Amino acid sequence: AQSVTQLDSHVSVSEGTPVLLRCNYSSSYSPSLFWYVQHPNKGLQLLLKYTSAATLVKGINGFEAEFKKSETSFHLTKPSAHMSDAAEYFCVVIPRGHGSGNTGKLIFGQGTTLQVKP
Amino acid sequence: EPEVTQTPSHQVTQMGQEVILRCVPISNHLYFYWYRQILGQKVEFLVSFYNNEISEKSEIFDDQFSVERPDGSNFTLKIRSTKLEDSAMYFCASKLFVTSGDTDTQYFGPGTRLTVL
Numbered sequence: 001a002q003s004v005t006q007l008d009s010h011v012s013v014s015e016g017t018p019v020l021l022r023c024n025y026s027s028s029y030s031p032s033l034f035w036y037v038q039h040p041n042k043g044l045q046l047l048l049k050y051t052s053a054a055t056l057v058k059g060i061n062g063f064e065a066e067f068k069k070s071e072t073s074f075h076l077t078k079p080s081a082h083m084s085d086a087a088e089y090f091c092v093v094i095p096r097g098h099g100s101g102n103t104g105k106l107i108f109g110q111g112t113t114l115q116v117k118p
Numbered sequence: 119e120p121e122v123t124q125t126p127s128h129q130v131t132q133m134g135q136e137v138i139l140r141c142v143p144i145s146n147h148l149y150f151y152w153y154r155q156i157l158g159q160k161v162e163f164l165v166s167f168y169n170n171e172i173s174e175k176s177e178i179f180d181d182q183f184s185v186e187r188p189d190g191s192n193f194t195l196k197i198r199s200t201k202l203e204d205s206a207m208y209f210c211a212s213k214l215f216v217t218s219g220d221t222d223t224q225y226f227g228p229g230t231r232l233t234v235l
Contacts, residue, residue, distance in 0.1 A: 036226075041228060042228055043121070043122065043209070043225075043226040043227050043228040043229065044161075044209065044211075044226035045226070046223050046224075046225075049223070090161065103149075103166040103168075103173045103174040104149065104166070104213060104222070104224070105151065105163040105166055105174060105176075106151075106153070106161075106163060106211075106224060107163070108153075108160050108161040108162070109160065110159075110160050111160070111161075
């Protein structure tokens with residue numbers, strides 16, 4: 001079964017310092033991977049997605065992620081955290097190789113809460 | 119910018135009662151989804167819906183659950199007889215395209231928090 005594991009449930013950084021949110025995936029097939037963000041009382045918003053093109057993916061608000069097949073990882077980074085980055089972040093995979101795979105259902109990781117301290 | 123909306127934002131109900139959660143997807147989107155997140159747990163897929171029928175459903179989506187697109191704009195999730203364990207945040211999502219190997223962006227609503235007492 002295809003899945004993602006977010007290695008940290010909670011990450012705390014100071015404003016202006018780098019952000020690293022870790023995600024490992026499990027997939028027998030070339031996966032499609034996403035990062036979504038959820039701010040309080042808001043819907044889930046797509047940050048970026050990897051779909052087998054460039055391995056370094058740039059997203060909104062200065063975030064980027066690198067697909068590393070050898071490490072089965074898709075970590076999310078940002079060079080300098082801003083207070084407005086405080087939110088819940090989800091690493092997500094679309095299963096492939098199943099008979100019903102083209103419905104595009106998303107499989108979520110457990111989520112990482114990012115705290116940004118002034 | 120178009121967005122997915124959900125009503126109500128919070129629903130409190132008694133165990134055994136029926137609830138209907140409402141979603142208005144983005145108007146030209148073709149594919150619709152429901153997900154749920156029990157407090158402290160992962161977001162879980164419930165069901166996908168295309169061309170007025172269910173295209174995929176999870177094990178969670180048993181015969182107590184149903185979905186409907188009654189009027190071409192709303193997309194509803196009905197739980198016939200709620201249980202305590204149905205308490206969760208329910209998210210609706212929609213997507214524009216339906217293509218093979220589809221990886222198009224799903225746009226999510228803000229969620230409805232369902233509390234079953």
